[in-house]
Amino acid sequence: MDLDAYVAEHGAEWRRLEDLSRRRRLNAAEADELVALYQRAATHLSLIRSRSPDPILVARLSRLVLAARNALTGSPSFSFAGIGRFFTKTFPLSVYRAWPWWCGVATVFSLLSFGLMAYIVAEPSAAGYFFTDDEINQLVNQDFAGYYSEYLPQNQFLRVWTHNALLTGMCLASGVAFAPVVYLLFFNALNVGLIGGVMIAYGHADVFFGLIVPHGLLELTAVYIGAGVGLRIGWAWVAPGPLRTRGRALADTALEGILVALGLIAVLFVSGLLEAFVTPAPVPNILKDFVGFVVWALFLAYVFLFGRKAHLEGVTTETPGEIREAALPAA
Structure with a gap:
């Protein structure tokens, strides 16, 4: 895998995902876009880990995927129902x-x-x-x-x-x-x-x-x-x-x-x-x-x-x- 080419191809998606993850309010279209970009970034991360695990890129994408997941699901809270x-x-x-x-x-x-x-x-x-x-x-x-x-x-x-x-x-x-x-x-x-x-x-x-x-x-x-x-x-x-x-x-x-x-x-x-x-x-x-x-x-x-x-x-x-x-x- 050519990492430089891969980053060049998907870098715009990752930057867009990072931007959406930082926003406090999203409209319906932006929320759908965030979900789609999150799924793609998670798959990119899995692919890079399995084929060319560059530690810097893996760390960057891991942080990005985690931030996007938090933006989508919110922080978990204590729940007796969960227990x-x-x-x-x-x-x-x-x-x-x-x-x-x-x-x-x-x-x-x-x-x-x-x-x-x-x-x-x-x-x-x-x-x-x-x-x-x-x-x-x-x-x-x-x-x-x-x-x-x-x-x-x-x-x-x-x-x-x-x-x-x-x-x-x-x-x-x-x-x-x-x-x-x-x-x-x-x-x-x-x-x-x-x-x-x-x-x-x-x-x-x-x-x-x-x-x-x-x-x-x-x-x-x-x-x-x-x-x-x-x-x-x-x-x-x-x-x-x-x-x-x-x-x-x-x-x-x-x-x-x-x-x-x-x-x-x-x-x-x-x-x-x-x-x-x-x-x-x-x-x-x-x-x-x-x-x-x-x-x-x-x-x-x-x-x-x-x-x-x-x-x-x-x-x-x-x-x-x-x-x-x-x-x-x-x-």
Whole structure:
């Protein structure tokens, strides 16, 4: 692409768009012209980014497109209706669309974890490859149960909420590169499988499941969703489909990923409350496990019921009022 010729050809349009974007009042004809020029400039920006990404020109057009969009849609304002739409339509829809990915992640993670547990139970000596006898004794008799009562509940809540949010965010963000999220998932599956296997093999299965199930079902599901959505973003780049460019496919899927990340903060908030206040509670383990299972089942029902409903209604994840660039590059 000859950038100089391209700028010379479309420079007048960009200057006109800049002029219209700065005006406080537009008549009907000028408003229509602004929309048309905005769409063309957005397409020009996409074309330049993909074929000849000159940083100065990209920055100029990005600023111009953003200014034009603000002129068209206005500045976003806080709205309870928007929050309601997010939690009843946008977030569950985004998670629902990615369900084959995160269900696949959950299946592989569970097979690896439970397979390792079964192996450690069948061959307790194998734990010696990872832990010394003193470490095993410390883990079984003190560390595992003590972890959940080491801090005050409110401190434990903030600690696990931020840690789990970071882990889930890393899984989601690194999914586009595939290998990093596979490493993160493998490391965590190995950790769960080893600790679970040791606890079960040494006669503390009730302690292990009694302490990990109340919060772990919801917490791990959030991690699976983050990893699955991240992998879906990466796959959108590899296989964008017949009607989208790679950049458009990546942008669309990444937008849904951002929405999922925001929603998972709330999900992990709930799992953090469970881990801080329910898991160490002085009540029978069966009761704590029941509470954790009910919360987890409600979340899955929420995702599939609300998500499927939004999908059938044709709800989109686009920001209301957003004007998309032209589907085909403009010359």
